[in-house]
Amino acid sequence: MTALLQTLRGQPVATRVLERALTDGHVHHAYLFDGPPGVGKELAAFGLAQALVCAEPVAHFACGTCSPCKRAVPRGEKRLPVHPDVVVLERSLYEAAQIGRKSPETQDISVDQVRTLVLARAAFRAHEDRAKVFILRGAEELSASAANALLKTLEEPMRGTFFILLSAQADALLATIRSRTQRVRFGALSDELLSELLAERGIDPEARALALAAAKGSIELALNALKQDAAGYELFVDGAIEAVLAPSFAAALSVGEEMKRLNRDDAIATLLAVGRKFAATAKEHANTQVGDLWARRFALVEQAISALHGNGSPQLVGEALFSRLRRT
Numbered sequence: 001m002t003a004l005l006q007t008l009r010g011q012p013v014a015t016r017v018l019e020r021a022l023t024d025g026h027v028h029h030a031y032l033f034d035g036p037p038g039v040g041k042e043l044a045a046f047g048l049a050q051a052l053v054c055a056e057p058v059a060h061f062a063c064g065t066c067s068p069c070k071r072a073v074p075r076g077e078k079r080l081p082v083h084p085d086v087v088v089l090e091r092s093l094y095e096a097a098q099i100g101r102k103s104p105e106t107q108d109i110s111v112d113q114v115r116t117l118v119l120a121r122a123a124f125r126a127h128e129d130r131a132k133v134f135i136l137r138g139a140e141e142l143s144a145s146a147a148n149a150l151l152k153t154l155e156e157p158m159r160g161t162f163f164i165l166l167s168a169q170a171d172a173l174l175a176t177i178r179s180r181t182q183r184v185r186f187g188a189l190s191d192e193l194l195s196e197l198l199a200e201r202g203i204d205p206e207a208r209a210l211a212l213a214a215a216k217g218s219i220e221l222a223l224n225a226l227k228q229d230a231a232g233y234e235l236f237v238d239g240a241i242e243a244v245l246a247p248s249f250a251a252a253l254s255v256g257e258e259m260k261r262l263n264r265d266d267a268i269a270t271l272l273a274v275g276r277k278f279a280a281t282a283k284e285h286a287n288t289q290v291g292d293l294w295a296r297r298f299a300l301v302e303q304a305i306s307a308l309h310g311n312g313s314p315q316l317v318g319e320a321l322f323s324r325l326r327r328t
């Protein structure tokens with residue numbers, strides 16, 4: 001078990017702000033962690049919460065080993081800590097009955113969730129007498145009434161109460177909420193760091209390259225790209241291989257036509273499936289001419305995925321890709 005804040009990587013600005021706040025004993029009562037998904041905002045939030053509830057802090061930082069520190073670590077599919085003073089709010093995180101609703105919460109973080117989890121406890125001390133920390137995932141999804149209900153507490157919470165709002169679209173938050181928080185910006189992760197993080201998770205180099213092409217600086221997007229189920233793309237992948245190998249250009253054109261019908265996200269997912277197949281073929285024939293050929297084709301697919309991220313149209317990117325592939 002470790003102190004989470006010390007595992008945050010690639011966010012020098014946020015790290016500096018939070019470390020200084022802890023060292024000076026001036027932790028703000030409401031932060032807005034603002035930045036793309038999958039870059040460490042949530043890790044930082046739980047790390048800060050850990051430091052605030054730790055029973056034996058070391059120079060104001062979480063020790064990482066005491067019972068509160070361990071219980072502040074999120075676990076399970078819903079990534080919820082078992083510590084009663086570290087409370088997570090997120091749309092649809094709780095059953096309707098748990099937050100006093102009749103119907104499930106589908107559209108936004110409802111005022112019911114804010115009432116049950118925050119306001120009902122606002123006047124009480126922390127269960128374990130150190131700090132109460134509320135972490136709001138996707139804070140831009142607070143409904144207008146939930147946001148309004150939160151305002152007063154957010155402005156003047158009871159001593160020892162902290163809010164950490166996480167958002168990839170901070171500008172979509174009500175200005176009244178934003179103005180009551182201290183904004184901490186989180187940036188996209190570098191390809192170098194992403195590659196390291198993927199390697200640490202045991203992902204092999206071909207898959208890493210592919211995941212990087214889809215990552216846009218986010219470890220979450222990188223891992224999602226690897227998880228995608230190949231099943232739905234088999235037909236396209238078969239068509240793609242045929243288009244590369246067929247003597248006539250017709251098959252390549254028809255693949256381009258097919259890509260025209262896809263939106264950008266689907267086109268990326270489709271090319272990821274093609275890339276995985278090419279990488280697997282290259283690996284199967286590693287250290288042979290055939291293997292090298294498929295490795296070059298794989299690199300072209302990677303470039304095409306990057307082009308789609310750079311706003312290239314699926315049809316044009318698809319056509320260019322398959323005409324290049326045929327020339328390899």
Ligand SMILES: [Zn+2]
Binds near residue numbers: 055056057064068
């Ligand atoms: Zn501790």
